Amino acid sequence: MSDGVPTIKDVADRVGVHAGTASRALNPATRGKVSARTVSRVLEAARVLGYSPNSAARSLRTRTSSVAGVIIPDLRNPVFPPIVRGVEDGLREAGYLALLGNTDGDPERARELLAAMRGQRTDGFILATSRRDDTFSAGMPTVLVNRRADSGSVPSVTADNAAGVQAIVRLLTDLGHTHIGHVAGPQTLSTGWERYRAFVAAADAPAKRIAFADAFSEDAGHAATLRLLDAGPDLTAIVAGNDLIALGCYAALASRGLRVPEDVSVTGFNDIPFVDRQRPALTTVRIPHYDIGLEAARLLMARIGDPAAPAKRIVLPVELVSRASTARRREDRP
Amino acid sequence: MSDGVPTIKDVADRVGVHAGTASRALNPATRGKVSARTVSRVLEAARVLGYSPNSAARSLRTRTSSVAGVIIPDLRNPVFPPIVRGVEDGLREAGYLALLGNTDGDPERARELLAAMRGQRTDGFILATSRRDDTFSAGMPTVLVNRRADSGSVPSVTADNAAGVQAIVRLLTDLGHTHIGHVAGPQTLSTGWERYRAFVAAADAPAKRIAFADAFSEDAGHAATLRLLDAGPDLTAIVAGNDLIALGCYAALASRGLRVPEDVSVTGFNDIPFVDRQRPALTTVRIPHYDIGLEAARLLMARIGDPAAPAKRIVLPVELVSRASTARRREDRP
DNA sequence: TTGTACGCGTTATCAA
DNA sequence: TTGATAACGCGTACAA
Secondary structure, three states, X not given: OOOOXXXXXXXXXXXXXXXXXXXXXXXOOOHHHOOHHHHHHHHHHHHHHOOOOOHHHHHHHHOOOOEEEEEEOOOOOOOHHHHHHHHHHHHHHOOOEEEEEEOOOOHHHHHHHHHHHHHXXXXXXXXXXXEOOOOOOOOOOEEEEOOOOOOXXXXXXXXXXXXXXHHHHHHHHHOOOOOEEEEEOOOOEHHHHHHHHHHHHHHOOOHHHEEEOOOOOHHHHHHHHHHHHHOOOOXXXXXXXXXXXXXXXXXXXXXXXXXXXXXXXXXXOEOOOOOOOOOOOOEEEEOOHHHHHHHHHHHHHHHHHOOOOOOOEEEEOOEEEOOOOOOOOOOOOO | OOOOOOOHHHHHHHHOOOHHHHHHHHOOOOHHHOOHHHHXXXXXXXXXXXXXXXXXXXXXXXXXXXXXXXXXXXXXXXXXXXXXXXXXXXXXXXXXEEEEEEOOOOHHHHHHHHHHHHHOOOOEEEEOOXXXXXXXXXXXXXXXXXXXXXOOOOOEEEEOHHHHHHHHHHHHHHOOOXXXXXXXXXXXXXXXXXXXXXXXXHHOOXXXXXXXXXXXXXXXXHHHHHHHHHOOOOOOEEEEOOHHXXXXXXXXXXXXXXXXXXXXXXXXXXXXXOOOOOOOXXXXXXXXXXXXXXHXXXXXXXHHHXXXXXXXXXXXXXXXXXXXXXOOOOOOOO
């Protein structure tokens, strides 16, 4: 094939050696079985020819692909870009590439993607689809991100949602708040569910101080906050399920003539970009998005290298970021 | 292989036909060359066995993969997630999957990724790396996003940067501004360069009213704005190279005791999320990120289908979004 | 240390 | 309409 893309045979011919020898010289793992002189000549020839191995052939032979599938709900949700970036960097450490797919939260779509990627001979999966009931690809190395499986046998990397909510509730309590509400995220999503459970455990609030948003979005947060206010609880602080919901709280409170934080303190979760610029700047919990992705990739690499490796469940620490949306409770509040 | 993953041979054996026949029956394009009875029996056997084709073998044979490489500088830059999302949806229309890679603006890294992906089974590339001097993979179908090649032979999809800058300058002119400055983005990036050129053409400003930021970032915008102000031009409006630079302008102006828009009007470019929430809300140019990605993917599919297809250069329209950061020039300004 | 030969699973070509 | 066979490029067991 002197015309098309060079193959290992072209490299071998150029050096006057057999393809098998060239293969051994090119592969770092088997390089020791070849004379130093031959190695350098083969490497040089490969460089000159611009040889790059045909991974279809390699995959066919070795049954591995050096490609991992990464499946998320929607890249436009600001929590995912840094996670995916971390995943990609972690995969790269091991020479892996990332095949990316969005599901829009549709389990059917997740199944399709999983099938398509498995068809492409993907070595493993990193799933950030966060529906608690999502299925995942059986028989393939898999790591969950931002979500834990109900059965404990699947490795996962998550932020410490419970600790974050506890820190928030403690902050509010220290500020004198006793009537704290919660606008929870969707309970079908593990993050929404975990934070809700942590809130209930930490705040001991009656049901009327809790509302559930239909989505982790500003609009859903807005609507849920209005429902919460209409239920008439006497609250001076709201713990939102995430930052977007918190911004929805801002809007809903403003529409009722309530000021943040003078009348009601509000907190978020995630510390996505620009929430430090809102007015008021949002008190929230910073989660290590990038590191979550990075660790997930490393965990996947470990599992691919040794499928019997322990199914670690890594929980990364979070950090409370106190800003202007939380303040001491006003004593004279009606 | 009755134990492992079923192959086409297992399917063929089960029906009692040859593997080649099973292949023809399974492939919709060649199905017409097989008797209806055989087709249905093969399909049934494939279903029962849970057969799924080994795409490594298929790629090796057909030299196609149904995978496209998508290379961007950094997913954490807010302009890229919606573009990548559009790309992915466009690829999906054609049954393609996306291999994603970040370069951090490093041409060397771009080369590595290109090589790795070309080595993987990749049918074509969508490049959003925006350095004007970046190389790209010769001989592979390629579409540029957010960037045009100096030579016109490479298809591209971009926003109409010139029209956007023209609209901004016209808006400012209509507001009475005559001394308009520009904090340009890096001139190594095509977006920074195009917008700078459009500004020069539209505003006819002397060099002292122009400063260049080292990066499309807030910090770089801050620093460049300070340099611009120190040069002492008598300006009442600043056209920033993009939204992040504009936010840097906000900070720099504030540090000099200048108010936006009372003292100086400021404009951005891109309309990334949350700039409508800044104070003041940023006047900017909205570019159709998602559609840019979508069209790029479709263009790539067309080029893969027919490499001789015309190298279209698609320029998508932009929209001026007028918000609170621009105001009529104060007559009493010093 | 190097060469030989085979097989991975699929599809395309050629014959029957 | 179907079967037989070769070839895609690589890695590796085995032989030299």
